[in-house]
Structures are given as structure tokens and as C-alpha cells.
Amino acid sequence: MGKALEGVRVLDMTHVQSGPTCTQILAWFGADVIKIEKPGEGDPTRTQLRDIPGVDSLYFTMLNSNKRAITLNPKTEAGKKIFTKLIEHCDVMVENYAPGAIDRMGFPWEKIQQVNPRIIYASVKGFGPGPFEDCKVYENVAQCTGGSASTTGEIGGFPMVTGSQIGDSGTGIHLVAGILAALFHREKSGRGQRVTCAMQDTVLNLCRVKLRDQQRLARGGVLKEYPQYPNGTFGDAVPRAGNASGGGHPGWIVKCKGWETDPDAYIYVIAQVQAFPTLAKVIGHADWLDDPNFNTPDARLPRLAHVFAEIEKWTMTLSKMEVMATLNPLNVPCGPILSMKELAVEPSLRQTGTVVEVDHPQRGKYLTVGNPIKLSDSPADVRRSPFFGEHTDEVLRGLLGLNDNEIEAARQQGAI
Numbered sequence: 001m002g003k004a005l006e007g008v009r010v011l012d013m014t015h016v017q018s019g020p021t022c023t024q025i026l027a028w029f030g031a032d033v034i035k036i037e038k039p040g041e042g043d044p045t046r047t048q049l050r051d052i053p054g055v056d057s058l059y060f061t062m063l064n065s066n067k068r069a070i071t072l073n074p075k076t077e078a079g080k081k082i083f084t085k086l087i088e089h090c091d092v093m094v095e096n097y098a099p100g101a102i103d104r105m106g107f108p109w110e111k112i113q114q115v116n117p118r119i120i121y122a123s124v125k126g127f128g129p130g131p132f133e134d135c136k137v138y139e140n141v142a143q144c145t146g147g148s149a150s151t152t153g154e155i156g157g158f159p160m161v162t163g164s165q166i167g168d169s170g171t172g173i174h175l176v177a178g179i180l181a182a183l184f185h186r187e188k189s190g191r192g193q194r195v196t197c198a199m200q201d202t203v204l205n206l207c208r209v210k211l212r213d214q215q216r217l218a219r220g221g222v223l224k225e226y227p228q229y230p231n232g233t234f235g236d237a238v239p240r241a242g243n244a245s246g247g248g249h250p251g252w253i254v255k256c257k258g259w260e261t262d263p264d265a266y267i268y269v270i271a272q273v274q275a276f277p278t279l280a281k282v283i284g285h286a287d288w289l290d291d292p293n294f295n296t297p298d299a300r301l302p303r304l305a306h307v308f309a310e311i312e313k314w315t316m317t318l319s320k321m322e323v324m325a326t327l328n329p330l331n332v333p334c335g336p337i338l339s340m341k342e343l344a345v346e347p348s349l350r351q352t353g354t355v356v357e358v359d360h361p362q363r364g365k366y367l368t369v370g371n372p373i374k375l376s377d378s379p380a381d382v383r384r385s386p387f388f389g390e391h392t393d394e395v396l397r398g399l400l401g402l403n404d405n406e407i408e409a410a411r412q413q414g415a416i
Contacts, residue, residue: 020064037389321336
């Protein structure tokens with residue numbers, strides 16, 4: 001079977017993380033992704049956080065698998081011509097530059113559409129139209145302006161960003177959805193369209209349940225499933241709630257055996273209503289089942305700190321994996337805190353292609369996260385990231401039909 005996006009060509013004007021996340025997934029789906037980098041500069045992540053001198057960093061290699069790379073400066077005369085030809089030959093163009101940067105190169109959307117009415121032009125923005133639309137955005141700025149930081153952190157503590165890149169990678173994945181929808185629409189309409197994803201919007205979408213809670217709080221003044229109820233106080237905005245589950249069933253992170261020396265010897269346990277009797281028995285609290293202070297969810301609410309303290313007394317006698325092995329067959333939802341070290345060596349993730357070992361001629365073997373989206377007939381194969389300008393001649397000759405003289409002239413001008 002062929003790849004899902006075989007025959008789709010992508011002009012990749014992206015750098016750092018949000019855009020490359022998007023184009024890497026398109027490449028895994030089988031699109032021919034041509035990454036454009038400025039001669040002499042390249043994607044800044046090639047040199048950021050390097051672990052081996054003079055070799056592309058893991059930051060770059062883990063975001064640019066399966067792509068072809070060419071150097072091009074569209075601000076030169078020859079570069080402009082080559083860029084125009086690329087637009088003619090591509091189905092999708094993706095960029096995540098600062099607001100207006102591509103327009104200033106002389107390629108506003110109107111011009112791009114004139115050159116190729118079928119092209120889909122997709123952009124990552126920091127903000128949609130409004131007071132901040134001209135502002136530059138980075139991961140943590142998006143987390144703060146999209147509602148994540150205000151709702152993350154210890155109870156009564158300061159706002160916190162999360163370790164997952166919900167702003168950058170999160171927006172890249174949303175942009176993939178928009179591009180695929182536009183490609184599907186083009187089958188019927190014959191025309192491309194503009195696709196934009198703002199990082200603030202993406203983070204807010206991922207914080208949807210907190211916006212749900214904001215409305216419930218405004219109506220009722222309290223949120224019963226938050227730890228602040230009934231002994232604490234609520235303000236007029238959704239508060240930080242530590243590790244509370246955010247759903248209808250209370251959950252918390254509790255210590256396991258070895259927590260004194262292992263920062264990840266913890267497990268998340270959910271005291272789900274259906275499984276509570278079993279959970280109470282296994283931790284040695286069968287007495288709770290006849291106690292009106294504990295035998296209904298409402299009775300437990302003011303005593304949740306005590307309930308989890310008693311659960312923790314039991315979990316501290318076992319390793320997190322032993323707790324998991326005990327609670328799972330009893331249908332008690334729980335999840336060990338898995339470190340990056342544990343995830344890197346987990347065999348099941350290697351088997352499904354979620355964690356992949358890739359061979360790189362300069363750096364040797366490295367690990368990367370493979371395609372998290374699995375297609376039954378079109379599995380992804382993860383290939384190494386391209387060297388700086390590795391495919392310039394190949395693309396100019398093979399795709400655009402330039403001859404040696406034209407390529408040399410472009411090089412003289414600094415266009416490639």
C-alpha cells in the first residue's frame with residue numbers, strides 16, 4: 001500500500017518547533033516535504049542545545065525526519081524566481097515566521113494564490129486578530145496567554161507552565177488537521193485556501209475543561225470536585241488545583257516505595273465511585289464501607305485529604321509497578337509516574353514505532369518520537385533528518401528543471 005499523502009508536495013518554510021512538528025507529520029504520512037533554509041544560517045535549532053560539537057542537535061534531528069533540505073534566499077532575484085517555481089510545484093506551503101515576514105519577502109497570500117490557485121497556505125501564528133496579533137510568541141508565552149499556566153500549579157501557589165509543549169507541538173498538530181481538511185476540500189473545489197492556527201487558540205482548546213469550570217464557578221460559586229471544596233475558598237476565576245483530577249472522580253499522586261531517593265517513585269490513583277469499595281478493602285479500610293463519613297462520594301469530599309493519605313500509607317509499601325499490578329486487575333484507574341529514562345527504554349513503545357532509534361551518519365544512533373498517529377495501511381517509516389542544504393541541487397535539477405549554469409548563477413548571487 002502507498003503512503004497516505006504520496007504525491008503531495010510541501011514547501012516547508014518553518015523553523016524551530018511549531019511548524020516543523022506539522023511538516024514532520026506530513027512527511028511521515030508520505031508527503032514530499034522540501035525544507036527551505038537561509039544560506040549560511042539554517043534552522044536555528046541545528047546549533048541549539050548541541051550535545052556533540054559541530055553536529056546537528058537533537059532538537060533539530062527530532063523535528064525534521066523524512067524531509068529534503070535546500071538552501072534558498074527568496075530576497076535575491078534568482079531566489080525569488082526559484083521560490084516562485086517552488087510555489088507552482090507544491091500543494092501546500094507551511095510557515096511559522098513572525099507576523100508579516102513572508103509578505104515582506106514579496107509573497108503575500110494574494111500573490112501566492114496568483115502563482116498557484118491550488119496551493120494551501122498554512123501558518124502558525126502567536127495570536128489571532130486582536131490586541132496581541134503582532135506579538136511574537138514562544139512556548140511558555142502561549143501556555144500563559146492560553147489559560148494553561150493560570151490553572152496549573154500547587155493550590156495557593158504561583159502559576160506554572162507544563163513540561164509538555166502544548167503551545168508549539170500542540171499547534172503544529174492542529175495545523176496538520178487544518179491542512180488535511182483543506183486538501184480534502186480542494187478535491188471538490190479545485191482551489192487551495194489559507195489555514196491559520198494561533199498558539200493562544202490551541203492552548204485554550206487544550207484547556208477546554210477549564211473554560212467549562214469557569215462557567216460552572218460563575219454560576220455556583222464553588223467547584224465541588226476541586227480540593228478547595230469544602231474547606232477552602234474560591235475566587236472568581238478557576239483556581240490552581242495541584243494534582244486534582246479535573247473530572248468527576250477524585251484523583252491524586254501518592255508516594256510509592258523508594259520515593260525518598262527516586263523523584264519519580266509515585267503513582268496517580270483515582271478513587272472512582274464504582275471501584276471505591278475494592279480500593280478501600282485492598283488498602284485495609286473495609287471499615288469505610290459501613291461508615292457514613294466515607295461510604296458515599298459526597299461524604300468523602302471534605303475528607304479526601306485523609307482518604308489519599310490512607311491510600312498513600314499502603315502505596316508506600318510497594319513499588320509503583322507493584323501498585324499498578326495490584327490495582328489494575330481490580331479496575332482501579334491508576335498510572336505510574338514514568339520518567340523520560342523509563343519511556344526511552346520501554347519495549348512496547350519501540351514495537352509500536354512511538355519511540356524510534358534512527359541512525360545518523362554524523363551523530364550515530366539517536367532516539368526520536370515516531371508518528372503518534374497510526375494508519376493501518378500506511379505505516380510511517382522514520383528516516384533521519386537532512387543535512388544543511390543536502391538536497392539543493394537534487395530539487396533544483398530534478399523538480400524545477402534548472403541547468404548547471406542557472407544553478408551556478410543562483411549560487412553566485414547568494415540565492416542558494
